[in-house]
Amino acid sequence: MTVxxxxxxxxxxxxxxxxxxxxxxxxxxxFGPVKSGKTTLxxxxxxxxxxxxxxxxxxAGSDTLWGFERLCHNLRIASNRTVQDMQxxxxxxxxxxxxxxxxxxxxxxxxxxxxxxITGELFEEALDSTEDTESLSIIRRADQIxxxxxxxxxxxxxxRQRARADIDTFIxxxxxxxxxDRSSIIQIVVTKSDLLPEENDDRFAEVSEFLQNFENDVTSxxxxxxxxxxxxxxxxxxxxxxxLGAGHGIAQLIEGWLRSTKTTDGTPDPLLRPESDREFDxxxxxxxxxxxxxx
Amino acid sequence: xxxxxxxxxxMGPPKSGKTTFxxxxxHVLEQADVEGALRLHHLGEERSYLNRIRNxxxxxxxxxxxPEEIPPQLSMQLVSSDDSDSIVELVVPDLLGESYDxxxxxxxWPQEFDDFVRKMLGVLLFVHPDHVRKSTLILEVDQTVPxxxxxxxxxxxxxxxxxxxxxHVPTQVKLVELLRLLEHRRTDLPPIQIGLxxxxxxxxxxxxxxxxxxxxxxxxxLCQYLSARIGGEVRHRVFGIxxxxxxxxxxxxxxxxxxxxxxRIIVSSAGQRSHDITAPIRWIMExx
Numbered sequence: 001m002t003v004x005x006x007x008x009x010x011x012x013x014x015x016x017x018x019x020x021x022x023x024x025x026x027x028x029x030x031f032g033p034v035k036s037g038k039t040t041l042x043x044x045x046x047x048x049x050x051x052x053x054x055x056x057x058x059x060a061g062s063d064t065l066w067g068f069e070r071l072c073h074n075l076r077i078a079s080n081r082t083v084q085d086m087q088x089x090x091x092x093x094x095x096x097x098x099x100x101x102x103x104x105x106x107x108x109x110x111x112x113x114x115x116x117x118i119t120g121e122l123f124e125e126a127l128d129s130t131e132d133t134e135s136l137s138i139i140r141r142a143d144q145i146x147x148x149x150x151x152x153x154x155x156x157x158x159x160r161q162r163a164r165a166d167i168d169t170f171i172x173x174x175x176x177x178x179x180x181d182r183s184s185i186i187q188i189v190v191t192k193s194d195l196l197p198e199e200n201d202d203r204f205a206e207v208s209e210f211l212q213n214f215e216n217d218v219t220s221x222x223x224x225x226x227x228x229x230x231x232x233x234x235x236x237x238x239x240x241x242x243x244l245g246a247g248h249g250i251a252q253l254i255e256g257w258l259r260s261t262k263t264t265d266g267t268p269d270p271l272l273r274p275e276s277d278r279e280f281d282x283x284x285x286x287x288x289x290x291x292x293x294x295x
Numbered sequence: 296x297x298x299x300x301x302x303x304x305x306m307g308p309p310k311s312g313k314t315t316f317x318x319x320x321x322h323v324l325e326q327a328d329v330e331g332a333l334r335l336h337h338l339g340e341e342r343s344y345l346n347r348i349r350n351x352x353x354x355x356x357x358x359x360x361x362p363e364e365i366p367p368q369l370s371m372q373l374v375s376s377d378d379s380d381s382i383v384e385l386v387v388p389d390l391l392g393e394s395y396d397x398x399x400x401x402x403x404w405p406q407e408f409d410d411f412v413r414k415m416l417g418v419l420l421f422v423h424p425d426h427v428r429k430s431t432l433i434l435e436v437d438q439t440v441p442x443x444x445x446x447x448x449x450x451x452x453x454x455x456x457x458x459x460x461x462x463h464v465p466t467q468v469k470l471v472e473l474l475r476l477l478e479h480r481r482t483d484l485p486p487i488q489i490g491l492x493x494x495x496x497x498x499x500x501x502x503x504x505x506x507x508x509x510x511x512x513x514x515x516x517l518c519q520y521l522s523a524r525i526g527g528e529v530r531h532r533v534f535g536i537x538x539x540x541x542x543x544x545x546x547x548x549x550x551x552x553x554x555x556x557x558x559r560i561i562v563s564s565a566g567q568r569s570h571d572i573t574a575p576i577r578w579i580m581e582x583x
Contacts (some may be wrong), residue, residue, distance in 0.1 A: 001405070001406040002403040002404060002405055002406060003403060003404055003405075003406055003408075004403050005398070005402040005403055005404065005476050005479065005480075006402070006479055008399075008401055008472060008478070034451065046416070046462060047430070047432070049469070049516065049519075050465070050468065050515070050516045051516075052511070052515025052516065052519065058519035058522065059516055059519040059520055060519070060520065060523035060524070061520065061523075062476065063472075063475075064469065065468055065475075066464075066472075067298055069459065069463075069464055069468065071457050072430065073463060075432055075433060075434070076430050076431060076432055076433065076463075077431045077432070077433055077436055078430065078431075078457060078463040079433075079457050079459075079463075080455055080456050080457045081433060082433070083433065084432070084433040084434060085364065095523050102523075103519075103522075103523035110523070123466040169560050183545070191482075197340055237432075238434070239435055245434060246434055246435070274451040288317065
């Protein structure tokens with residue numbers, strides 16, 4: 001006779017809701033266009049924790065270690081690959097969540113994070129359709145929104161204007177339909193920042209001006225319409241050669257989350273209203289009303 | 296004598312030093328020549344096997360891992376030397392350590408094992424410095440040996456690529472997951488105490504001041520997990536253990552020259568050093 005044990009794979013919405021019912025959780029939506037680096041970023045957050053590279057927080061537990069390990073596998077030599085490769089997040093019938101508990105060594109507080117697995121295709125569909133924007137219930141529920149801007153595109157004179165416009169359009173659409181509001185905590189994260197030109201590069205001034213202009217524009221348009229707006233740069237997995245190490249910028253990203261995040265000694269806030277457990281319907285789940293934050 | 300009050304589970308991956316530890320432990324228990332050490336109260340049918348491995352240990356020989364010789368489960372009852380009534384049962388469900396990967400992969404374990412998990416006081420978890428699997432990013436290889444991988448021309452082909460499997464999971468991640476499962480089966484019970492035993496401590500003692508620092512430097516994920524347990528309720532302690540006392544070839548003169556065989560054992564923890572190989576078990580008993 002044997003005893004069954006819990007799994008370590010990504011959580012279903014119901015499993016994630018069980019955690020959310022017993023302890024306050026922070027849903028962090030890492031979201032952006034296809035190939036903007038969402039999955040790599042989450043994988044490298046886990047890898048940085050595993051190496052003990054972060055001083056802002058310490059690993060305190062996870063119910064989805066195998067989910068994280070699978071993400072990292074194709075980035076490691078254990079895969080027998082010669083080129084790191086992060087697989088595209090496929091469209092799924094429902095969200096799945098990675099779970100992480102961390103401890104802030106400064107105040108000994110614990111924080112529970114849930115990372116929904118969101119395909120970049122939903123971002124692009126939301127740009128074209130109000131209905132698709134409204135369906136992004138995960139953004140509405142998210143306690144933190146890390147919106148990714150692909151650094152590789154921002155460097156390109158041809159691609160950068162489209163990349164900038166997409167971010168702007170997405171935020172505006174989300175605000176218009178109420179998926180984002182004055183309680184939304186937003187980080188605009190420029191990924192692949194190892195590809196941004198360094199000071200000795202001829203393109204440095206031009207790209208820097210563009211990025212500053214982008215930041216100023218988004219701030220002036222939306223800062224007063226959301227809870228907070230922060231700009232960051234990360235290079236989760238720099239392509240060699242680079243002066244930036246793996247996981248560059250991740251500590252600042254997490255510090256931003258910890259600054260405006262619920263600790264485990266607060267009040268639980270389920271992901272689903274009770275009746276939703278019986279009537280779950282893919283992305284259209286009935287999201288429990290998120291408490292409005294005073295801003 | 297009162298009935299057995301405490302249970303201690305001894306577990307660890309393959310080649311993590313459990314057998315050598317047991318051989319030295321059995322010797323110390325039988326000889327009772329280490330001050331303050333626990334004594335042997337009762338031993339079952341495993342005496343023949345324990346005698347065999349103890350004799351290898353006394354002869355400073357490698358202790359083989361022949362599966363057919365190893366009993367499916369080892370247990371012994373130990374008693375404190377201070378004439379108290381406390382008896383602890385030390386249980387080794389899988390000396391080879393090959394069951395744990397199966398538990399992690401198939402997400403189930405035997406009822407008998409679960410019964411002990413639910414009544415135990417603590418666990419002694421073994422790691423061997425030479426057998427810690429770590430993760431290495433492809434990026435790290437690129438940056439360490441530039442040009443080793445020509446990223447421009449290298450094509451990622453599926454042939455020869457390893458799919459993910461539990462065999463690729465780093466050692467510290469497996470240990471964290473094992474501990475999580477142990478705790479999951481005890482949510483209605485007091486938290487367990489965890490002794491982390493770094494075996495073959497002599498091999499790394501010159502490079503690390505303490506076993507705690509070795510764990511912090513080599514298994515930071517596990518180290519943080521142990522330290523960050525909710526409310527700090529769970530006690531844990533790291534022990535550096537050298538059951539052999541040194542390298543069987545290079546240090547042969549030193550380890551065979553000891554007056555008492557027990558004197559070659561090294562136990563290092565919390566700034567203290569002794570020959571008492573029962574110290575980790577006594578520490579768990581003190582937690583009650």
